[in-house]
Structures are given as structure tokens and as C-alpha cells.
Amino acid sequence: QKEVEQDPGPLSVPEGAIVSLNCTYSNSAFQYFMWYRQYSRKGPELLMYTYSSGNKEDGRFTAQVDKSSKYISLFIRDSQPSDSATYLCAMSARGAGSYQLTFGKGTKLSVIP
Amino acid sequence: EAQVTQNPRYLITVTGKKLTVTCSQNMNHEYMSWYRQDPGLGLRQIYYSMNVEVTDKGDVPEGYKVSRKEKRNFPLILESPSPNQTSLYFCASSLRRDTEAFFGQGTRLTVV
Numbered sequence: 001q002k003e004v005e006q007d008p009g010p011l012s013v014p015e016g017a018i019v020s021l022n023c024t025y026s027n028s029a030f031q032y033f034m035w036y037r038q039y040s041r042k043g044p045e046l047l048m049y050t051y052s053s054g055n056k057e058d059g060r061f062t063a064q065v066d067k068s069s070k071y072i073s074l075f076i077r078d079s080q081p082s083d084s085a086t087y088l089c090a091m092s093a094r095g096a097g098s099y100q101l102t103f104g105k106g107t108k109l110s111v112i113p
Numbered sequence: 114e115a116q117v118t119q120n121p122r123y124l125i126t127v128t129g130k131k132l133t134v135t136c137s138q139n140m141n142h143e144y145m146s147w148y149r150q151d152p153g154l155g156l157r158q159i160y161y162s163m164n165v166e167v168t169d170k171g172d173v174p175e176g177y178k179v180s181r182k183e184k185r186n187f188p189l190i191l192e193s194p195s196p197n198q199t200s201l202y203f204c205a206s207s208l209r210r211d212t213e214a215f216f217g218q219g220t221r222l223t224v225v
Binding site for chain 2: 006008034041042043044045046049088090092100101102103104105106
């Protein structure tokens with residue numbers, strides 16, 4: 001079983017829809033959870049960052065972490081064509097001895113006008 | 114402007130010809146990493162560095178070398194490139210191990 005599982009999609013939604021993106025993980029040591037957005041031919045950029053269970057909201061984006069289920073989600077409200085990109089979840093564990101980010105494979109999202 | 118700069122952006126080379134991809138950050142970050150991104154496999158960490166002269170292997174280090182002689186630079190070295198190293202490479206830096214990673218624009222490498 002891979003450490004981080006993410007449905008690669010592609011996912012196609014109409015403009016204005018609510019989008020739900022998800023990742024599951026197996027390593028209970030993961031403490032930090034991130035969502036990155038990657039446009040075509042660009043490097044990933046951080047969207048959301050959390051280190052505890054619960055919800056975190058930033059504008060149209062909400063990140064949700066459920067550590068008991070080892071499940072994280074990213075919700076996008078009122079989706080826009082500019083949200084069309086690949087979304088990557090990423091996680092890292094606590095501990096001073098390493099600096100490793102483990103990424104999901106990414107979900108490609110298209111928002112159709 | 115805060116950024117991570119990689120060079121070159123595109124590179125085509127032949128098997129066995131040593132090459133270096135440079136990475137430089139202007140944010141005084143301690144942590145730097147190299148990743149490769151392949152279709153169906155996602156982003157995988159090659160090497161990382163937590164400070165000057167401190168480097169360690171990530172998930173896929175075979176065939177790569179790195180060095181961290183200065184805080185701002187973290188070059189990726191392929192001593193003898195092979196076709197299976199054809200990929201999209203990203204350098205990233207972070208202020209601390211638990212903060213946001215800033216990524217460069219990527220280097221698309223083709224080994225023929």
C-alpha cells in the first residue's frame with residue numbers, strides 16, 4: 001500500500017460547482033498536511049497548510065483533516081476556470097531527523113465555463 | 114522578488130554525459146530539496162538538505178548527487194545520465210522543515 005493515495009482523475013466540473021478533492025494515507029506519523037496547486041508547465045505552489053485535525057478555510061478553499069480516518073480533503077466553492085490545474089496533497093512527519101515531503105500523485109481538475 | 118531559480122529549463126543530453134542542474138534561492142532558507150515528477154508516479158523526492166554541508170537521500174536517490182556548499186545553492190548532479198532519468202525536475206526550499214516549500218519552475222531533462 002502506498003503511503004499516500006490520491007485519485008488522479010481527471011475531474012471535469014462546470015463553473016460554479018463545489019469540488020471535493022481527497023487523499024488517504026497510511027503513515028500515522030504524518031502531522032503536517034498541505035495542498036499544492038500546479039498549473040501546466042509550472043512548479044507547484046502552496047494553497048493550504050494544516051497541522052491538526054479539523055477544518056481550515058481560506059476564501060473559496062477549505063482544507064479538512066481527519067487523522068482518525070487518515071483522510072484529508074480540499075473543497076473548492078464556486079469553482080472558476082482559473083482553478084483548472086493539478087492539485088497535489090503532501091504530508092510530512094514530525095521529527096528532527098528528516099525533511100521529507102510525501103506527495104500524492106495529483107488530481108487534474110478542469111472547470112468548464 | 115522571493116524565488117527559487119533553476120537552470121536550465123530544458124535540457125537534452127546523451128547517455129553518460131555528466132550534467133549539472135543548478136538551483137538557487139534568495140530567501141535565506143535552510144531547507145532545500147530536489148524532486149522528479151513523472152506521469153503516473155507524481156512528485157518523488159531525490160535528495161534534501163537541512164543546512165550547509167548537510168544532505169540526505171530521499172525516496173529515489175540512485176544515479177544522482179547533490180552538494181550544499183552555500184546556503185543559497187543546491188545543485189543536482191547526474192554523473193552518468195541514463196534514459197530512465199528523463200523527467201521533469203523541481204528544486205524547492207523552505208524556511209523550516211514544517212513550513213511551506215517554494216518550488217522552482219522546473220527543468221525538463223531528456224536523456225537519449
